[in-house]
Amino acid sequence: MFSATGSPERPGHHKPITAADKRSIVKINGRELAVEIEGDGPAVLFVHGLGGTSNFYQVQAEALTSSHTVIRVDSAGAGRSALAQDISIESHAEDLAAVLDQAGVASAAVVGHSMGTLVVRAFAARHPDMVTSLTLLGAVAVPGEQARQAQRDRAALLRREGTAAVAPGVVANALSAATRADKPEVAAFVRELIMRQDPEGYARNCEALAAATDPGPIDPALPLLLITGEADKVGPPQVSHDLANAHGDTVVEVIAGIGHWTVLEAAAKVTEHLTKFL
Template identity: 25%
Template sequence: MGHDDVTRLHGMHVVRDGPRQAPPLVLIHGSGFSGASWHPVVPALAGRHHVVRIDLPGHGRSSPAPSYDVPEQAGRLAAVLDDLGLGPVTAVGHSSGGYIATALAERRPDLVGSLALISSGPSPDALLSQPAALRVLTAPPLGPLLWRIRSDAMLRRGVTAVCTRPVNVPDDLVAEARAIGYRTFRTVLCRNTAYIAERSLPERLTALDVPVLVIFGAGDPRWDPSSAHRYEAVPKARVEHLPDVGHLPMLEAPETTGRLLLEFTAAGR
């Protein structure tokens, strides 16, 4: 798929698709992933939106950062959006990308008109025991060693381990997953947990008072799918449960995910 524009701002890799005059939609990937994780849904979204994908610090083609605290990552994202002259945007976050999106709205309410969270766990107690393929790759004592020697096949298994449907893992995603170092990945996970331990996502969203779409796979193996009901207490929130879908709705059910996002943005205009 060709892109309208690829650039680098504040050390972050930025890819833009769709007409510049269209409403801006910012796609924020989860931990260990990159902007390539959104490939299957971009064509549909770019038909109606100026779609912006950013590799977070230390991920994909972006430079490492001195801190991976969620609010500081949101600040870096805000600087990119300011340089692009964008706002207010619809910020869409997958998994921990939902924390960055939420923190962006907290830090810069002028930049965020609405939020969409996909597979974003509400609080640490909703985290499930992780699939073996991920535990072995990320936990000591074997984690650091396996991280250095991980093959493409191992990386693909890591992605498919959190899916309930067969998926086509984009080659770009596999290649860019190699970019994140073991220590960076562990630090990112730690800082993400600290953010939702300090205050749960539903509490933060309630305080923000912006339209929210929550998409959760009913078969998510990373987060307890029933925890998605906690978002129903958030004013202006709409919660969508996807049957037979795991942690990666963008890859497992791209048509449904794209349709829900387009319906959500259209309703806000």
């Protein structure tokens, strides 16, 4: 499905890759995953969070495709990817490794949001040679028992009543008050992301988050960027500060006035920080 181009590898760069179609459904680890690859240059792999899809990163993808190979994946059970059995943080991480393998990409700068920050941390721990840097957006901690039960309860609600039952709560709790008031189009997009999810796939991903374990420390030698919202209640800034302190060689970019849907609420600022880091 994917192949490397015949151009020689440039120093400090990875071989650019192409896809027959910009949006393809590919077989990865026995799962049907939506994978989108655009651009040319060193690879950047984007990983969305719970309730998200690869479209979460549209602004950043458009900004980077002139200089990078941008790889976006809808995680198993989310977005355009098919429902799958045995969804977990670890299975998502192994899917990422298989995507890069099948695309002919040796390593990539990896960007994760929300639950995706646990996935990319697990990916980096399991496949350190495949990750050149980590960017964590709205980083979340491994949930405590109360948060685990909340995710299990959400999964049950999704199965009973569908995505319409959870979308209002996501919009109200994960976006800042300023975003809801000043950027209603962002609230509308978040609602659409949630409403378009397969209820069972969303439920299984909620259960994956409920079962999450600590991916372990981030290698201090791995370049790390942390961006979070000042009003983020899902991944409070303290989580990012704790990760930064443990890593020892990074700073946390805290963006005022935004909540948890970082790249939607502050698209320009996040893109500026990310492009500078890359």
